[in-house]
Amino acid sequence: MSVLLQSNVADAAPDRQGSGLIVAIWVIGLLGMLVMSFAFDAHLETKILAASRERRQAEHLALSGIEMAQMLLDKQSTVTGSESPDTVTNDRWYPTALQLHIGRSIQVVEPLGHGYVRLEIAPEPGKLNVNNLSDTNWESVLTTDGVPPEMWPQLVDAVDDWMGKNTLAKADYDEYYASQDPPYQARRSKLVTVRELLLVKGFNEAILSGGVLNPDEPPEKQITLRGIQDMLTTFGDDGKVNINAASEAVLMTLPGVDALTAKEIMFQREQPPPGSNTNNMTQAGFTGSADLMSRIPGLDPTLPQFVTFISKIFRITAIGQVGRVTRRIWMIAQWNAAGQPLKILQCREEM
Numbered sequence: 001m002s003v004l005l006q007s008n009v010a011d012a013a014p015d016r017q018g019s020g021l022i023v024a025i026w027v028i029g030l031l032g033m034l035v036m037s038f039a040f041d042a043h044l045e046t047k048i049l050a051a052s053r054e055r056r057q058a059e060h061l062a063l064s065g066i067e068m069a070q071m072l073l074d075k076q077s078t079v080t081g082s083e084s085p086d087t088v089t090n091d092r093w094y095p096t097a098l099q100l101h102i103g104r105s106i107q108v109v110e111p112l113g114h115g116y117v118r119l120e121i122a123p124e125p126g127k128l129n130v131n132n133l134s135d136t137n138w139e140s141v142l143t144t145d146g147v148p149p150e151m152w153p154q155l156v157d158a159v160d161d162w163m164g165k166n167t168l169a170k171a172d173y174d175e176y177y178a179s180q181d182p183p184y185q186a187r188r189s190k191l192v193t194v195r196e197l198l199l200v201k202g203f204n205e206a207i208l209s210g211g212v213l214n215p216d217e218p219p220e221k222q223i224t225l226r227g228i229q230d231m232l233t234t235f236g237d238d239g240k241v242n243i244n245a246a247s248e249a250v251l252m253t254l255p256g257v258d259a260l261t262a263k264e265i266m267f268q269r270e271q272p273p274p275g276s277n278t279n280n281m282t283q284a285g286f287t288g289s290a291d292l293m294s295r296i297p298g299l300d301p302t303l304p305q306f307v308t309f310i311s312k313i314f315r316i317t318a319i320g321q322v323g324r325v326t327r328r329i330w331m332i333a334q335w336n337a338a339g340q341p342l343k344i345l346q347c348r349e350e351m
Contacts (some may be wrong), residue, residue: 061320126245256300
């Protein structure tokens with residue numbers, strides 16, 4: 001009997017040892033999973049903190065870009081293009097400020113800290129103020145766009161109705177807008193954005209952004225448009241066009257300016273002023289009406305009424321970037337005087 005019990009105990013010992021080994025393996029596995037989970041969480045939190053830090057840094061860099069824009073706009077009011085060579089050489093911001101002074105767009109890329117700032121400033125009056133366009137102006141814009149003449153009366157009439165220039169709202173327009181999905185009403189006031197034209201009867205993406213006006217027609221009958229969106233703005237200095245900043249398409253909407261004249265204007269504004277004793281191209285640009293009319297003989301004598309040579313309203317884009325993280329601040333701002341803060345007319349922040 002004693003021998004039998006000892007035999008049973010001896011047989012059970014290996015079973016208990018095997019069970020203990022299995023339990024130990026499970027415990028070690030669970031502990032390993034916990035350690036891996038903690039390590040993953042720590043790694044993830046580190047990444048989140050790093051991304052959050054980079055976002056804050058990018059935001060501060062973008063805000064620094066706006067401060068840089070304020071500095072450059074203040075500075076452009078003090079430069080003339082006739083400064084001494086020492087000033088031109090020793091002031092790193094002088095060429096950029098002079099470009100703004102003569103009505104040009106500028107781009108600046110400035111390394112700062114662990115990232116950089118990309119700044120763009122463009123005179124908004126280099127475009128046509130859509131809210132100040134007369135019916136004749138609209139025909140010039142649509143001509144430049146390539147819209148068939150038979151469509152002009154309907155488009156111009158629809159814009160006039162949308163902006164409330166007609167004495168009475170027309171029932172057919174109201175009925176059209178009410179039939180849309182979803183229905184809406186004509187603003188009967190000034191446009192807030194250029195893209196708002198897509199709500200106006202007759203306008204479409206091809207007219208605004210360019211493309212085929214009639215894609216359902218056979219290829220030989222299709223009409224391709226250049227688009228009018230980049231020619232228009234809802235801001236500007238009294239509706240006048242900055243001739244030092246305007247594109248060829250915008251110049252061609254001015255009285256008496258055809259394609260050849262527009263090219264000549266663009267060529268002449270790249271040259272230093274007559275009598276200048278420097279070859280520095282940053283001194284180019286028309287200085288005023290007399291300079292414009294003398295350098296390009298044969299211009300329409302009424303042209304100076306429609307143009308300006310400096311700007312007070314600017315489109316500012318400041319982008320801060322750290323690694324792959326960017327923050328973009330876009331605004332339309334009015335500059336009034338050095339030392340005064342920019343008057344923000346429209347602003348949008350984007351990640």
